[in-house]
Amino acid sequence: MTAATDGRSTATDAGRRIEEAAREIAGAGASAPDPARDPVNQAMINNWVEAIGDANPVYTDPAAAAASVHGELVAPPAMTQVWTMRGLHGARPDDDPLRRMTELLDEAGYTSVVATNSTQTYHRYLRPGEHVAASAVLEGVVGPKRTALGDGWFVTTRTTWYVGDEAVAEMTFRILKFRPPEPQDPGNSDDGTRTADAAPVLRPVVTRDNAFFWEGLRDGELRIQRWGGTLRHPPGPMPPDGDLEAEPDYVVAAGTGTVYSFLVHHHPPVPGKRLPFVLALVELDEGVRVLGELHDVDPDEVHIGLAVAASFDRIDDDLTLPAWTVRS
């Protein structure tokens, strides 16, 4: 494997603007402590333990709680965040860093959100009657990253809950704000070539040595480099005998061959592909191997030796990929 660098190398101006804004928001520090709507209370604890199915008596049974290490009723630590949730009509305060970052990413097109990590640390248990307030700070914004859900930014915030001046709990919370991929709708055009979702497809690196191959595909030709009597694929700048004076040309393959090996890709998602899909390494009748997707086939029916014919996956005006269909 070669380097899997992160998405930063493709960062655009928009990306830099997001990073700058994130630095500013982080630099503004923690938001003012925002008090919970209600104090810690037994009614909400009861609702919570009913829903979660938690039978721990220290939350609901005064006698058992009195006899426990707590000496009195306490709230479930996992409810800490619940006390300061916004509720049905609540809005985050203006200085809330997650609100500001969310608005910014929404504007940049990263409109979907999913929570990815939550690390909560509880310094002590809360008791009914105590009133908590939460204060949050932006810890970091990383992106754009390509994820299974789409390109997006990871936003990490750190929240501290206070009772008075006492910090009682902390949480590091990470969400992914992502741009949902466009729905895929590969169809077939009149000339039998296939159109696919253009935007996310990975593109080949075209050089003087291989331009004829990619140009040929655009014209519906599967071209194989020829040095005198020898065919070679993938193509390169030198003949097998090392003759610096030699000039290559190409032959147009008949487009028939057999499956030399194959795989069925199930995971992870690949840009522009519907899962699962079959990739076949095909030995052409001319004697060289070429790789491409094998279309319109039940993966269970594919086997080494299966006869196939070349087809052409037209991605857009610039790019057409070699592909295969089963020869009947």
Place this chain on the structure above:
Amino acid sequence: MTGGIGGEAAIAGIGATEFSKDSGRTELRLATECVSAALADAGLSASDVDGLVTFTMDGNAEIALARELGIPELTFFSRIHYGGGAAAATVQQAAMAVATGMADVVVAYRAFNERSGSRFGQVSSSVAQQANTSGVDNGYHYPAGLATPAATVAMVAQRYLHDYGASSEDFGRIAVTARARAATNPHAWFHGKPITLADHQASRWVAEPLHLLDCCQESDGGVALVVTSAERARDLRRPPAVIAGAAQGSGPDQYVMTSYYRDDLAGLPEMGVVGRQLWRQSGRTTSDVDVAVLYDHFTPYVLMQLEELGFCGRGEAKDFVADGRLDLDGQLPLNPHGGQLGEAYIHGMNGIAEAVRQLRGTAANQVAGAETALVTAGTGVPTSGLVLTVP
């Protein structure tokens, strides 16, 4: 014997961070922690170090590491290409630098947040479209959808099954063995979590014919190895692991993970190149190997390595691995730490550390009386290997 490292250098210290899925700190911090641990293990300090070696892929510049650790001067720094194929070659580079007097103490390191950061198991457009010959090569594969390491291996594995009549269960035996070892290694991510062949068969497809349990984990962590002359190593804290052989190898018509245009797809000739050098340099043969640490990012390539290295004939690995031959008390104990399938995926460097522990007699799953260890690096790519021995 001509050529080779000839036992002039040794691994004098090993160090590692914990292996996790989210280290919670930077890769540079991981690198400093594992290098510091390795130096402490050797009884050396940062001021003794004058050389650093790592993978081309490593995100931590040698100079950044030197700054953090307080290494005053470096006289040797080098990087090895081709992903995990670099692992054993970092030690080879270090040994060559020591043997030629270019440096006295060279640390080989690899540290990454491979699970919580940029995951190799996902599709990476920057890999596909890099502006160099590897990017050109990838153009014949990535755009078509062959875009993950597992998929690249699946293509070769399918042909291997076809050519030699092997089955997915033969691959599964490697995974079961690795997880059995990891189950009793407290440092392994899968400590206490062995699997059965039925678990392997029931795990979901990733890239058919590879199940999920044919694929190694993704991990955060770092490992470092301190290399110095065999003579100096003898006077340090720990018994040295002498580098009796160290080799790199690339084969005919070589590509990175996609050497699909060779006459014979179902082999790893680059590992054959490594093996021939190792046996020649070390004066040892397969029958001398007490413990084998073979790179196991994907199970099929473990079978193929056994063949390329000469432990069995082509296509015979499926029979070789049956009957407990790879168990701790078997003929060829394999990956006693649990390998990358069971312990952690630290790009092969944790396997080298395990070989050193085996020779010291301090491993969690110790092979009794281990005196000669074989270690290999990443497969499907130009690769490397080591033969390590007790002094």
Place this chain on the structure above:
Amino acid sequence: MTITAGTELPPLTVEATPTFVVASALATRDFQDVHHDRDAAVARGSQDIFLNILTDTGLVQRFVTDWAGPDALVRSVDLRLGVPCYAGDELTFTGRVAEVDGDEVTVSVSGTDSLGEHVSATVRIEVTA
């Protein structure tokens, strides 16, 4: 109870019925539509309504204290979400003691559903016996 590293926790299976998904979202005061409005969830690209993260935190805490008992003090819950848990699925928690350091016990928890690992968590508790 003697707690040693490697001890497996008794598994816990939770039926993620639509009622459970909605009730737990509301009990955690999470009114995001994807947790109670199926049409809205589908329009946002999900196949159904799904569990919210505050419920995961609660379930993970419950799973560990069901085993450790009422006197165990939960000190931290660190969780990472994987595949969604949609209404109608079944969520099974398994866990293992990763480390014991005096009174402090670290438990690794995994919750899987039909799509794969929904949540993995590390829970630190204090057990004063």
